[in-house]
Amino acid sequence: MDALIELSDVSKQYDNDGAFAVEDVSLRVESGESVAVMGPSGSGKSTLLNLIAGLDRPTAGTVTVAGQRIDSLSETSLAKYRRQRVGMIFQFFNLLDDLTVADNVLLPAQLAGASRSDAKGRADELLDRLKISQYKQAYPARLSGGERQRVAIARALVNSPELLLADEPTGALDTATGEEIGELLRELNQAGQSMIMVTHNADLAVRYASRTIQIVDGRLADGGLGAGIPAGGTEPAAGAHAAKWQA
């Protein structure tokens, strides 16, 4: 299997003389994998995700995603990388309150220059499949947490990215809604969507990720090999689901 993500000796230090948020991390994620990154608060898991998402730059080391070194890209190239290769979902959804659900979902496609009809078709399809098409013209503030996270997932997938990054995707949701979102993510992974999920919810990691890695004080606990496929997990890229989620 090809490596979708490869981190080599990556370190991140926010202040020159401060502690490392991430230190000497080397990690390899295969295409189609669903990896959960676990660790206590302040362990560096969100920083690691930001480095992979191209939202931040490492102090040392290299980050390669889909064969492209992203640690040395210009800001413009990073923006293009984020819109084409990565979809992100966040704990607090990060939807734009003054745009409708449809406009939130359409935004990355429009920024990427997709034609209006193509973008709209893809957004409608995603909203349908995520069962929120009835809220298309609603504003995010009127939706429940689970509905907002579904909108965020639709927005993350609208450009059919190779990689979905989720930062505590169920952290702001009640248990039942968190379960729903977890199921949705697993379904996506089964359809072939590569995914990295940051969580401190061990149950979520065990049930919905194919591999779990632990990060403590900025270092990978087991050298990044991870815990392998958990009992409740599945093999990646189940072909039967793939067509459902691909553009």
Next chain:
Amino acid sequence: MSARPVLRAASGGVTRHRAQTVVLFVVLLVSTASATLGLALLAAASGPFDHAFAAQHGADAAVAVNGSRASNAQLAATARLSGVTGAAGPFGAATVSISSQGFSLPSLVLVGRASPAGPLDDLTLVRGHWPQRPDQIVLSEGTGFFPALGTTMTITTAPGKPVLTVVGVANSVTNTASGWVLPSEIRALRPAGAPATAEMLYRFASAGTAARIRGDVAAVAAALPAGAVAGFSSWLTAQQQANGNSTILAPFVEAFALIGLFMSVLIVGNVVSGAVVASYRRIGVLKSIGFSPVQVVLAYVARVGVPAVTGCLAGLVSGNLLAVPVLHKSAAAFGVGQQQVPLWVNVVTPVVMCALVAVTAFIPALRAGRMSAVQAIALGHAPRQGRGYAAHRLASRLRLPRPVSIGLAAPFARPARTAGTLAAIMFGVTAVIFAVGLDSTLSRAEEGQSLAATAPVQVSLNSGNAWQPASSQDRAILAALRAQPGSSRYVAAAQTELSVGGLALRVDAQAFDGNAGWLGYGVISGHWYSSAGQVVVNTAYLNQTGLTVGDTTTVSTTTRSVTARIVGEIFVPGNRPALMTSVQTLGGTSASLGLDEYYVGLNRGVSSSSYVSGLSRSLGANYYVSGPQGGDFYLVADSLIAMLTLMMAVVAGLGVLNTVLLGTRDRVHDLGVFKAVGMTPRQTIAMVLCWVVAPAIVAAVIAVPVGMVLHSATADAMARAAYTGLPASFMAVYRPAEIALLALSGLVIAAAGALLPASWAAGSKTATALRAE
């Protein structure tokens, strides 16, 4: 109540929001500087002559004395006459003609003075230094002749033609001389055989009217031997001239000063209150940890107070520095030598600005202080929910790049702040439109007076102290004009004075020998004369005679009376009636009209200065050849307009910068989201720039008519002050394409103001922005 937490909170705000602190400082700096300049200009335009007269201890009368008829002791004794409150002199004087750099100046009165200072007529040395050697001269600003320091001038009427070097320029508010040399030099400058003349300066107990001054001078003359007083000049003449300039300049100086003051107040209010409102979230946090409402108010008034007060003081210093060249120009325009920022301006401006800052910071801080902590945090977090949503919905339907449509809809989320931005741009565009229009009108007025575009070269006869045209000289000029390469066309004119029944003032008349329509005098109504028996007159003529275009008028030369029809009203500013016609209308040269001036048009591409030099060489010293003469008034007005407009545009741009900066702070999290989903830095800049596009367009739509009305009203007021109407062509300065271009200045101001915060937004770290609340 402990002051420490208050100071800590205030200083924390100052250092944490460095960009906003800098903007506050700069806005206060520029606004205070512009207010200082505006008030200084208002003060300068208010009675400039009276102020300068008081400062220079101006003389009520400068009396020319025949030195052979009165001794120095007799003259000194006149200082003790009843009614004389001050006297200076006698100063030796000489009437001379000079030649310099190919130009000749006739009939200059030079006075010998050991120093510029004195109990009366305390001269202002504008440039250079006072003569230290016999061969040095300081010229009077009033001559309107400003050669570079170091230029040499030959006294053509003095024996041996001595050469003087210009070492300075000085201003006498009452124009007591054309130039000054050391007292020992005067004797050598008098023409051979000319009587020794002197000048006495007097201040009288009563000198408010021309009749009083005539009486005062008569009393002096009576105390001296018969024939000792050869003539005198009154301060009232200088006052009339200076006040003429003052009243013409005042409307536009006042318009600019008022725009500047309004804008300063608006933008300072907007910036300061915006800074406090933008801190509501932090205020909520301070309240949640135990700050009392009073401590909150004090902390935030102090927070904006530190940069505001320092900016205010820096602005006061900058305003004073900026006022030096501006007031130098206005002093030159008013003919008063020197003007300074009055003390009251330096006191009132910072006090008012600081009070404005305190009030505009106090009101929102008080409001925040009274809110609950939760309410303050909620209000400080984001624009009120629901605002601007419809605009976003509509904008999303536009077939525009998404960053553009999102940017266009953004201003609707913060209507009050958008109104502030709109007002700042509106004032800026109004200033630009007003300034461009006024500049065009003044340029046309200048061309209409100087004839620079049509007849850039003028030739006069110069025969020593008198202007004596002779037919041989006319023939010489015609021959030289025909021979000089570059001559296109020319027309000769006779200058004369006419009398009109019922008018106290004499009429300045110009009679042209040939077609003079091409000279292009501005026609206010009617048309240029086209045949004998027709005349054109200025507005003062019509106003003072009560006649209108189409009426007949009877004028008298020294030898005959002529009745002619007034066919046009022409642009010749001033209170003195003026009339132009053909030589034939006034009876030809048989009516004692001598052609004494030639207006010369040049072929395209011919340099007027090289033409003037060539023609001067060919004609010699008895002819005065001059190039285009832009009036000082217009030069000063142009540079004032340019400087004031630039300041207005800068202040408007800063107003925009501030509101966009507040917007980027409000929406920092959204900006992080935009970038996280793939918005490039260029798209981010485009989006933020589009925040100000809609306000700029609306501002321009409002500013265009406002600027045009302001231009029209100001130009009319200036014209009225100059006793003239204005030709329609002087007022029709805005063509549709120009209006569209000028309206674009709104976009330019807005984009220039928004570019910096847009770039900051584009360069901010996405991960950091996403963490921001």
